[in-house]
Every structure is written in C-alpha cells, then in structure tokens.
Amino acid sequence: MAMAPRTAPARQNLPLESDSFIGRERDLSDLLRLLEADRVVTLCGVGGIGKTRLALRVAAHATGSFADGVWLAEMAGLATAHEVAARVAAAVGVTEEAGRPLEDTLRDALRARRVLLLLDGCGPVAGPVARLGASLVESCPDVSLLITSEDPVRIPGEAIWRVPPLALPGPDGEADVRDSEAVRLFLERARDARPDLSATPGTVAAAAAVCRAVGGIPLAVELTAAWLRRLSPEEVAAQVTACLRAQAGAAPPPRRGRPRPPASREAVLRALLDHVHGLLGEQERVLLRRLSVFGDWDLESAERVCPGGPVDEGAVLDLVSSLVDRGLIALTAELQERVRYRLPGPVRRYAADRLEASGERDRVLLRHRDHMLAAVEDLGSAAVAGRLMPWAERFGRWRRVSIEYDNVRAALRWTARRGDTATGLRFCAALRAYWLTGYHFTEGAQWSGCFLNGPEGDGPPSGEPVPPGSGAPAPPVPGPDPKGEGGARARALLCRAELEWARGRTGTSRRLAEEGLARCRADEDAATVAMGLNLLALLDLRTGDRAAAGARLSEALALARSSGDLWNEAMAMSGQGALAALRGDPAAADTRYSAALMLLRGMDHRWGVGVVLIGQATAAERQGDLTAADRCYRESLDIQRDIGAAPDLARCLFGVGRVARALGSAAQAYDYLSEGLVLSQSTGQRAGVAVGLASIARVAAGDGDVAEACRLAGAGAALRERSSPDRPSRSWARTAEELGVDAAALAAWWHEGRRMDPGAAAALALRVAETGRLPRPRTPRREAVPERRDLTARELEVARLVSRGLGNRDIAVKLFIAPATVARHVANINRKLGFHSRRQIAAWVGGPGPTR
Missing domain, CATH: 1.10.1740 (Rna Polymerase Sigma Factor; Chain: A)
Structure with missing residues (x-):
C-alpha cells in the first residue's frame, strides 16, 4: 500500500488517495467533532456506501489531534483474535514478545500513547475486534478507535454513525x-x-x-x-x-392498495x-469470478491461477485492464515494482457467488493454494540455501511472502478444511523462516499444531469466517505417500520446536525437536538432521548441558560438511563458538565465529551474518575484548537497521552503548542506550526496556547521578522479573556492588524504583541520559592519591584507575582480577570515604572521572 509521507508531529500509514474525494463535507466536520467527544466511533452501512473512503478522510484530517499517530489496520481476510491483534500490532509497530499474549503486549505498548486506530472492514471479525477494542479503551486512556463495519461491533461507549448515501439533486434547476x-x-x-x-x-x-x-x-x-x-x-x-x-x-408485488x-x-x-x-464477454466473466479467490493480487498471480478454459494466460493482462475500465477492479498500490489489484467488497462477493455457481470453485482454489505454496517454498529454500545468492534477491522472497500473506493464510485455511495434512505440513516447514524472523511465533505455532495433529486434531485456528462463495468444507483429500508426509512432518515438527523455543517454552521445544530429529534420522534427511541437532544444542546450552551440546554440534557439523549444507555448517560453527566462550576459551570462540561468518558472507546471507555477529559480540564483551565487541555490534547494527528486526536492533544498540560506557564515553553510551530504550518501548519489548533501564543506570552511577541510577536499576530489575520470570531475580545488594555505591544508600532508592510504572521509568531514564550529555567542567588529572590509612593498597590502586575513567571490566583486565571483585573494592572505597558514586572517588583523587 502506498504510504502518505510522515510529517512531524503527525505520523500515519494512511494510503495516498488515488482520486479526488467528492462531497461529504458536513459528514466530515461532524465526525471530527464526534471523535473529540467519543473515543470509539463506528461508521456503519451497506457495502459500497463509502464507509472506508469517509473514514480515511476523517483519519487524515485528525492527524494533528493525535501526537503518536493515526494508524490504519485493515481487517479483511482475518479470522481469529490473535490475527486481529497481530494486524493492529503491525500497524503501530509492536512486536510479539516471547511467552506473552500479543494483546497484552499491544495494550502495554499503547498505554501511554495518544493514537487513533482506524480498523477497517470489521464485520467478519466483529467479536474479536470488540474484545480487543474494549480492552484497549479500558487500559489506554489516550487511544481512540475509528471503525468501519456494516453493523455496530458492540464496544462499550461506541458511537454509531450511519453513513448516508451521497446527497441527491433536488428538483430546483x-x-x-x-x-x-x-x-x-x-x-x-x-x-x-x-x-x-x-x-x-x-x-x-x-x-x-x-x-x-x-x-x-x-x-x-x-x-x-x-x-x-x-x-x-x-x-x-x-x-x-x-x-x-x-x-x-x-x-x-406489494399488498393491494400500498405503493x-x-x-x-x-x-x-x-x-x-x-x-x-x-x-461482459465470456472471458471477462470467467476471469472476474476466478479473481474472487484473491484478497488482492498482482498480474503474475492472476496469470498463474486464473487461466484455463476460455481464458488464456496471455489474455489476462488485457482482460484485467478491461475490468478496471468497467470499475469492477480497483488498483491499490505498487509493491516490489508490481501493481496490486483488488475487487471492491460487493463486487468480490458477487463474483464469489458466480464462482460457486460455476462449479469450478475448488479447482480455482486448488490452483490458488498451489501458487501460494510455491511462493512460500521458494522462500523456505532461499532462507537456508547454501549457495551464493544476492541478498536483495533472498530478502525479496521474504518480502514477497509478506505481501502475499493474507492469500497464504487463506490457502492455509482451505487446506485445513480439506484435511490435506501433507500439504499443510509443507506450508509450515516452508514458512519457518518467515514466522521466526518476522516474530510471528504464536500464529506459526498454531498452524503447525493444526497440521501436526492431523484431521482429527485441533483443526485450523478457530473463528475464521467462511470466505465468500466457499460453500461447505471440501472432503478430505486422499492420503499422501506416507514417506513424503513423514519427511514433511519431521520438518514441521522442527519448525514448531523452533517457534516454541522462541516463545520461551523450552520443555515443549525439546520434546518436539527430539521427535522431529528421530523422524529425520529414519528418513535419512541429512540437512534436516543437522538442523535438529543445532536446535537441540541451543536448548542444551540454555539448560547448561555443555557436554551434550558439544556432541550434537560436532555431529551436525560433520553431517553438514558431508552433504555440502553450508547453512547448517555455519550454524553449527556458530554454536561451537558460543560453547567455547562459555568454557572460557576466547581464542577458540573467535575462530569458530569467524569461520561461520566466512561461510555466511560467501553466501551473501546478511541475516545470518547479523545473528552470528551478535553472538560473537556478546562473547567478546563478556571476555573484556571491547574492541572486538564494538566492531561486531556495530556491523550487526547496520544489518539490523536494513532488515528491520526491532528486538535484534535493540540488542545491538544496547551492546554498542555498554561498550561505549566501558571505554569511558558516557555521552555516546547515552545516545545508543536511549535509542535502544525508545525502540524497545515503542515495540512493546519489556525485556529490552529492562536492559535499557539497567544499562542507563550503570552509566548514570558512574556519572555521579546515584539516586536516579538506583531508581532506574530497581525499575529495570522489577520489569525483568515480570518479563523473564524463569531468570533469577537481581537483589539490590548485588546491584549496589555492580554500580559501586553504598548498599545502605541504595536500598530506599532501589525499592522506590521497583514501584515505578515502566513508562515513567523509561521517561526518567531518557531525562537522565539527556542531562548526562551536557558538558561539565573537569578538574586536571593527578596521579597521586591522597593518603588514607583506612584504604588498602589494592583499593588505592582501584581508586586511581576509577579517576582515569575506567569501568570495572577495564580495571579488572589491568589488575588481573574479576569485575565483581573490582565492584566490591569500589563499594568499599565509597563506604570508607562516605561517598556514593565513582565521580566522588575521581574528584577525591583529582582525576577527570568517567569521560564522555
């Protein structure tokens, strides 16, 4: 969809109008006033009455009233509550969190925003829209809803606006x-x-x-x-x-005597x-009814799905142009240099009825399903293709599936209703890359579960409406070749296992991965066996079983090399790099990570390069190799900005910020940490917000802002406990040691921070960062340390290094001690001298302290 330009202060994703807006001036002004008084306004009326067009014009005029934007979420083609929440989340830039319902993430992300959500075409999903809308209105005081639907959706407080026809001419001249x-x-x-x-x-x-x-x-x-x-x-x-x-x-006829x-x-x-x-001519009639199987489409899709009988593939372009001229087809956008088309709602319903009456509905839907399956399998092969492929081409296939995803989802539903388990499993295996990299964990797990459970299992995700003209569900297709379905089932099991791992469900993930691996071994599918081994090795590393992880990675590496599977070879070597880092062997870790990167760069697989770089950067940071960590984080940062994966982008921003702090550049640290915090907050990632709060707290503590640092650390710890309940809680005493402040002074501020709302804590962190960027006078550097008999020789040495602006890790490297030991020395110095910050230590020594 073509987007209107974003201008400050208004932000929006409304489509550019393809032609002029005629009339409805009074309706427009009345609706704008209604939006000021009511937070939920629903435009009702029959199809074709102009609800969407009027709502878009109202939304465009309302952008100045909503500081955080006006966002369009089209409900066409959706069925379940999760799909509705996902469409709204995509519109406002919120990403699914691991282990949490998307509706909860969306609600928290919008709680402090002033936005207008335009939910268009809600009739088929009125129930899920009503539940989500009521939840948002109740929890988010500055969120307003503008809805279009043939009937009210029944949200409490909903103001109903019946869209009238256009004003007709009078008899006066x-x-x-x-x-x-x-x-x-x-x-x-x-x-x-x-x-x-x-x-x-x-x-x-x-x-x-x-x-x-x-x-x-x-x-x-x-x-x-x-x-x-x-x-x-x-x-x-x-x-x-x-x-x-x-x-x-x-x-x-009317009753007698009545008009x-x-x-x-x-x-x-x-x-x-x-x-x-x-x-219409016969070819036009046939094409029109066949096009009703699409939500929207481009010319290539029409040429693949609609030919047959009187319609030749070469005639499709001219026939589409003729139907456009007759007003039966609308042009919607140009994506990937392809024009997208759609049938207006009433026209599509009419054409679907004609398709049903023709008796060829199932045949056309089968061709539509096969076309979508080819598109997703094209992506699935490109995602792990171990050969050189220009990144633009590889990423273009991902974008193609993203554009066609409503059609893909429709094909999945039709496949599930037919009971075609084998094809459904092929869809799931091929969509693995899209679901994982796009953070569509829940939907992917639902569809995988549907087909893995078979015709007698869960069935498709519940609640989907029957598409126009779909009629009764088709009978199950004949059973496929058992071995073929077995291979697809094994790959789908591993896909589901990866999705559950991404959702934080390690037990379920391990069970599915082990079952999938056993099936792969039985089918002698080397590439899938290597994929399963790599996944189970990640689970082993998460649970601390390094021996099992090492054995699996070695086997995966040998299998991948013997079969020429460069992708799984690179993933296995990356896993070995992580294992070497955990074992305290930085040289081996660097060697393995570098070998994996060499393979991935040879394939021009930027996403894989970005992921491995984050792993290498994390390992280098833990080992105190700040130069290597900075280089890896920054290279991955550039890649993540291009790809647009918000959680991974935030990880890189936080990594660069932490390294900058360790290198003594507080201003640069604040810049990157603030950007990461804002990104995590806007996309609804609580774990990322917790990292941002804790990281800014450390910089602030070193900068002398002890009270605020302690509050932010407390807020970050509380949020971390809520977002990752399986991780151990961080005590205030441990935080005091890390920040280098007196534990007794920390306690009250820490508990005050724990009680803060996450939005208020983030706002405080951004204020602290902004203040911390301001230049401050510095005192001349002096090497001598004032004599203090109550300080040990090691504590005096630590104080001198603190005065030079070094962080705990740098001091640890210089003195060959652990960073935690440095933190204890700093805490002792503060306690003995009555100080509360590293800046006070630096001022006492006479050095510049933490630099920017």
Whole structure:
C-alpha cells in the first residue's frame, strides 16, 4: 500500500488517495467533532456506501489531534483474535514478545500513547475486534478507535454513525443539480472514463437521473459512470433506469392498495452488477469470478491461477485492464515494482457467488493454494540455501511472502478444511523462516499444531469466517505417500520446536525437536538432521548441558560438511563458538565465529551474518575484548537497521552503548542506550526496556547521578522479573556492588524504583541520559592519591584507575582480577570515604572521572 509521507508531529500509514474525494463535507466536520467527544466511533452501512473512503478522510484530517499517530489496520481476510491483534500490532509497530499474549503486549505498548486506530472492514471479525477494542479503551486512556463495519461491533461507549448515501439533486434547476454530491461524483468519474466529456445541460440532467435511480450509493455511481467509455450519458441513464425497473418488477408485488417500496441498496447494487455482468464477454466473466479467490493480487498471480478454459494466460493482462475500465477492479498500490489489484467488497462477493455457481470453485482454489505454496517454498529454500545468492534477491522472497500473506493464510485455511495434512505440513516447514524472523511465533505455532495433529486434531485456528462463495468444507483429500508426509512432518515438527523455543517454552521445544530429529534420522534427511541437532544444542546450552551440546554440534557439523549444507555448517560453527566462550576459551570462540561468518558472507546471507555477529559480540564483551565487541555490534547494527528486526536492533544498540560506557564515553553510551530504550518501548519489548533501564543506570552511577541510577536499576530489575520470570531475580545488594555505591544508600532508592510504572521509568531514564550529555567542567588529572590509612593498597590502586575513567571490566583486565571483585573494592572505597558514586572517588583523587 502506498504510504502518505510522515510529517512531524503527525505520523500515519494512511494510503495516498488515488482520486479526488467528492462531497461529504458536513459528514466530515461532524465526525471530527464526534471523535473529540467519543473515543470509539463506528461508521456503519451497506457495502459500497463509502464507509472506508469517509473514514480515511476523517483519519487524515485528525492527524494533528493525535501526537503518536493515526494508524490504519485493515481487517479483511482475518479470522481469529490473535490475527486481529497481530494486524493492529503491525500497524503501530509492536512486536510479539516471547511467552506473552500479543494483546497484552499491544495494550502495554499503547498505554501511554495518544493514537487513533482506524480498523477497517470489521464485520467478519466483529467479536474479536470488540474484545480487543474494549480492552484497549479500558487500559489506554489516550487511544481512540475509528471503525468501519456494516453493523455496530458492540464496544462499550461506541458511537454509531450511519453513513448516508451521497446527497441527491433536488428538483430546483441546473445549479442545484450541480451542487449535488452524487452528481459531482458522477461527473468526476465520467471525466476519468471520457476526458473529452463536457458538462452540458443534457449531460448534467442524465447524471442527475442516474444518481436518483441508484439512490446516491457511491459504488453504484462509480460503476455507472464507467459505462460512459462505451455509451452516451443519455444511454447510461436509460440503461440504469431499465435495469432497475426490471429488478423492481421481479420483486414480489406489494399488498393491494400500498405503493411498491423502494429497492434496498443491496438490491440496487446487485441489479447493477447483474447488468454489468451481462455486458461482459465470456472471458471477462470467467476471469472476474476466478479473481474472487484473491484478497488482492498482482498480474503474475492472476496469470498463474486464473487461466484455463476460455481464458488464456496471455489474455489476462488485457482482460484485467478491461475490468478496471468497467470499475469492477480497483488498483491499490505498487509493491516490489508490481501493481496490486483488488475487487471492491460487493463486487468480490458477487463474483464469489458466480464462482460457486460455476462449479469450478475448488479447482480455482486448488490452483490458488498451489501458487501460494510455491511462493512460500521458494522462500523456505532461499532462507537456508547454501549457495551464493544476492541478498536483495533472498530478502525479496521474504518480502514477497509478506505481501502475499493474507492469500497464504487463506490457502492455509482451505487446506485445513480439506484435511490435506501433507500439504499443510509443507506450508509450515516452508514458512519457518518467515514466522521466526518476522516474530510471528504464536500464529506459526498454531498452524503447525493444526497440521501436526492431523484431521482429527485441533483443526485450523478457530473463528475464521467462511470466505465468500466457499460453500461447505471440501472432503478430505486422499492420503499422501506416507514417506513424503513423514519427511514433511519431521520438518514441521522442527519448525514448531523452533517457534516454541522462541516463545520461551523450552520443555515443549525439546520434546518436539527430539521427535522431529528421530523422524529425520529414519528418513535419512541429512540437512534436516543437522538442523535438529543445532536446535537441540541451543536448548542444551540454555539448560547448561555443555557436554551434550558439544556432541550434537560436532555431529551436525560433520553431517553438514558431508552433504555440502553450508547453512547448517555455519550454524553449527556458530554454536561451537558460543560453547567455547562459555568454557572460557576466547581464542577458540573467535575462530569458530569467524569461520561461520566466512561461510555466511560467501553466501551473501546478511541475516545470518547479523545473528552470528551478535553472538560473537556478546562473547567478546563478556571476555573484556571491547574492541572486538564494538566492531561486531556495530556491523550487526547496520544489518539490523536494513532488515528491520526491532528486538535484534535493540540488542545491538544496547551492546554498542555498554561498550561505549566501558571505554569511558558516557555521552555516546547515552545516545545508543536511549535509542535502544525508545525502540524497545515503542515495540512493546519489556525485556529490552529492562536492559535499557539497567544499562542507563550503570552509566548514570558512574556519572555521579546515584539516586536516579538506583531508581532506574530497581525499575529495570522489577520489569525483568515480570518479563523473564524463569531468570533469577537481581537483589539490590548485588546491584549496589555492580554500580559501586553504598548498599545502605541504595536500598530506599532501589525499592522506590521497583514501584515505578515502566513508562515513567523509561521517561526518567531518557531525562537522565539527556542531562548526562551536557558538558561539565573537569578538574586536571593527578596521579597521586591522597593518603588514607583506612584504604588498602589494592583499593588505592582501584581508586586511581576509577579517576582515569575506567569501568570495572577495564580495571579488572589491568589488575588481573574479576569485575565483581573490582565492584566490591569500589563499594568499599565509597563506604570508607562516605561517598556514593565513582565521580566522588575521581574528584577525591583529582582525576577527570568517567569521560564522555
């Protein structure tokens, strides 16, 4: 979807309007006032009445009232509560957290934001939208909802706005006719169809007749205006009148003595579509009904799915262009240099009914399913292809699946209803890379569970509506080749295991991975065996079983090398690098990481390079090799900015910030840590916010802001406990030792911070960082330390190094002691001298202290 430019202070993702907005000036002003008074406004009305167009215009005018943005989330093609939450989260930039319902993450992320959410086309998912909307309104005081739906969605406090037809011309004369909204729209679209058309009195009169006949329904006005490509205005008016008269004549007669009621708007649209359909050629009719299987599409997809019978592949472009000219197809955007098309809602429902009546629905849906399966398997192979492939091409396949994902999801649902387990498992195995790198852990686990449990299992994720014209579920397909399904099942098991690992469910992940590995061994599938071994080795490392991890990694490496599987070879060597680092062998770790990077760079696999660099940087940082850590974090940072994986980007920002602090550059540390904190907060990553708070606390403590540092450390510890309950809690005494401050002074501030709201703690951290960037006068450096009999020789040595601006890790390297021992010495110095910060120690020695 083409995006409007973002301008400060308003931010939005609203599509650029493809043509002019006609009329509804009073509706627009009234709705803007209603939005000021009510936090939930729903625009209701039949399909084609103009709900979406009006809502988009209202949202565009409201951007100045919502400091944190106006965001469109289209509900078309969704079914479950999780899918609804995921679509809203994607619109506002929130990422799924491991081990937490996405709705909870979304609610927390929006709690302090002033935003307008435009939820378009909510009818098929009114229940999930109502539940999510009520939760957001209750928990987020500055979130407002603008909803479009044929009927109210029943959110408490919902203000209902029934969208009326466009204003019709009155009987008073030509000037009055020209002021009619419906006539203005007809004439505007008429000029699109016939640029040479002039608004003569006869043309205006014909336009008025058409608009009165169709009741001012915008879609009906636009459909009839398109007839001007082939007819005169007077002929259009005559045909519209005739077809609606015929429709009225087909209706049951009224009771004796009563006038015939006016046709409903749905009936008017149906009659017009029947008339237009009757004017189409056979190829156009066939293509139109087959296109109803798509949510939206590009020309390539139409050429793969829709040919057959009277429709040749080479004719699809001309037929699509003809249907566009008739107003039956709309252009929506240009993505990956491909134009995207869609059928307006009422047209798609009409075409789907025609597809059902034709008896070819299942055949077309099967071709649609196969086309989507080819796209995801193309991505699946490229994601782990152990050969040189330009990164733009590899990433382009990921983007392709992202663009087509609504169609992919529809294909998954149809496959599940057919009971086609083997194909479903192929989908899951191929979507592994998309689900993992896109942080779609829950949806991926749901679909994998659906197909792994088979036709008698869970079934598709519950709640999906039956697509237009889908009819009754298809009977199960005949059973596939057992060995073929077995291989797909093994790969899908490992996919599910990885997703559960990403969700923090290590026990479930291990069970699934072991089952998948056993199946892979039985099928003698070397690449999948290596993938399973690498995954189980990661689980072993997480649980501390280094011996088992080492054995699995060695086997995976040997298998990958024997089969020429460069991807799993690189992953195995990266795992060995992590294992060597845990064993305290930095040279071996660096060798293994570097070998993995050499393979991945040879493949031009930037995502893999970025992930391995983070591992290498983390290992180097723990070993005190700050130069190597900085280099690796910064290179991965550039990659993550291009890819857009927010959690990994935040990890790199925090890593660069920590290294900058250790190297004595507080200002640079504050810059990177603040960016990481803001990114984690905006994307809803509590664990990232906790890291940011703790990291800024350490810089602030070294900078002399002891009270604020302790508050931030307490807030970070509390948030870390909530986001990662399986990790050990951090005590205030341990934090005092790390920060180098007196434990007794820390306690009250620490507990005060633990009680802080995470949003308030983040705001405090950003203020501390901003203040810390300001320049401060420095005292001249002196090497001599004032005599203090109560300090030990080691403590005097530590004090001198603190005065030079060195952090605990740097001091530990120089003195060949542990960083924790340095922290204890710093705490003792503070206690003995009555100080509360490293800056006071530096001032006492006479050095500059922590530098920026």
